[in-house]
Amino acid sequence: MASLFFEPSTRTRLSFESAMLRLGGQVIGFSEAASSSAAKGESLSDTIRVVSRYADLLVMRHPKEGAALVASQASVVPVINAGDGGREHPTQTLTDLLTILSIKGEIKGLTVGCCGDLKYGRTVHSLVKNLSRLGVSFVFISPEELRIPDSLRAFLDENNLQYTETRHMEEAMPHLDVLYMTRVQRERFDSEQDYLRLKDMYILDANKLKSAKPDLCVLHPLPRVNEITPEVDDDPRAAYFEQARCGVFARMALLLMLSGVEPGLLPVQTQTTLSTNTIVCKNPRCITSVEPMLAHAFHPHNAETRTYRCAYCEGDVKGIEI
Numbered sequence: 001m002a003s004l005f006f007e008p009s010t011r012t013r014l015s016f017e018s019a020m021l022r023l024g025g026q027v028i029g030f031s032e033a034a035s036s037s038a039a040k041g042e043s044l045s046d047t048i049r050v051v052s053r054y055a056d057l058l059v060m061r062h063p064k065e066g067a068a069l070v071a072s073q074a075s076v077v078p079v080i081n082a083g084d085g086g087r088e089h090p091t092q093t094l095t096d097l098l099t100i101l102s103i104k105g106e107i108k109g110l111t112v113g114c115c116g117d118l119k120y121g122r123t124v125h126s127l128v129k130n131l132s133r134l135g136v137s138f139v140f141i142s143p144e145e146l147r148i149p150d151s152l153r154a155f156l157d158e159n160n161l162q163y164t165e166t167r168h169m170e171e172a173m174p175h176l177d178v179l180y181m182t183r184v185q186r187e188r189f190d191s192e193q194d195y196l197r198l199k200d201m202y203i204l205d206a207n208k209l210k211s212a213k214p215d216l217c218v219l220h221p222l223p224r225v226n227e228i229t230p231e232v233d234d235d236p237r238a239a240y241f242e243q244a245r246c247g248v249f250a251r252m253a254l255l256l257m258l259s260g261v262e263p264g265l266l267p268v269q270t271q272t273t274l275s276t277n278t279i280v281c282k283n284p285r286c287i288t289s290v291e292p293m294l295a296h297a298f299h300p301h302n303a304e305t306r307t308y309r310c311a312y313c314e315g316d317v318k319g320i321e322i
Contacts, residue, residue: 001255002055003029004047005082006038006062011222011244012082012092016059019251028055043291048074057258064287066312070294078258085285086120087313091254092221093126095247100178102246103217103239108135113172115141115202116182116227118148123221124182125152132156138163139172143201146184151314169202173211179204181220181240183227205229209237219243273297273311286313 001020005013009031017027029051030036038047044067052058052075060071061082068081068088083089100107112131114124118140128138129152138156140148140163147165148156156163166172173179181204203226204218220228220240232238256262275295281288288294288310298308298317307318 001025001027001029002051002058003027003031004036004051004058004060005029005031006033006036006060006067007083008032009061009082011247012061012089013059015244015247016080016082016091016251016255018248019255022248023252023255025255029059043293044070044287045074045291045294048079049076052076052079057255062287064290065283065285065314066287066310069312070287070291080254080258083122084287085313086122086125088126089122089221090126091251092123092247093130094250094254095243096123096127096180096219096221097130098250099219099239099243099246100217103242104177107131110136110177111139111175112136112178112180113139113141113176114180114182115169115204117146117184118142118182119146121182124180125149127180128152129155132159132161137161139176140165141167141169141172141202143167150316151309169204170208170211173208174213176216177213178217178219179212181218181224181227183223183225200226203227203229204232206231206235209235212237273299274308279317281310281313281315281317283310283313283315286310286315288312 001016003013003017013031020027033039036047038044044062048058048071055077057078057080058071058075059080059082060068062068062084065085065087068079068084072079081088081090097107104110114128118124209232216237218232218238218240222240222244253262257264275297280296283289288296297311299311301307301309301316305318307316309316
């Protein structure tokens, strides 16, 4: 397994490496972009073309949205997305689902609250999309500036999924079966002033838990900064350290399936993609913003408004014809 981390990680990188080693495999790779040829200006595609010939599968984290798709197109072996910017974190969702199932016994019918940075929180984006298939309802707790992105809201609305939004954690607490806390991520903000203004908006402490259900499950993908106080760690409803442990087991299962040892993988569903050089994605967090040789690609999204969605970051471009 090649472990390619262009962005810092503790739990995801080490749990993948632990999973592979426990299964009897070997690990190569790097833990920061500065120690790879990306620091010399090598494109992501070229890095993947080379490294995929050194390993049987790749695990990659990258700060740009859509990087995992680029890697999958360039690789000759399977690629696991270990987080691409603020877009998705699929294997964290496998961890989250395993944790919820092991604690709650079932998922259908639960009310799941997601609190904090819901705009850039890739763990939330992946979790919501997957839980939406399992009969849950959502409560999104965030300031106006960090509400769920338009693409995720459109997904929820198009599939007639039940959700509410609020700025107040205390208001939602009595109704929740699962509370998924997230940190406000300094690295996703363009303005330090905005980060400082929002970072302490939601802090879970023992007092706030007084109104919660006795069997509430408190999760956090970690790392935490100060959004959960240490006193909560001793509450039996705090499950985030057990959640980290479940990450090893979930990733072991995924590695076994990708290696062909265990069944369970479903065929990939593809969308119609239109490549063009006449328009570009305007999202500065998109992988296309740093890969000049990469062809821009879009999915038709809304024929009436002539809206197309970037195949990499899911950002919308309106009023155009391709």
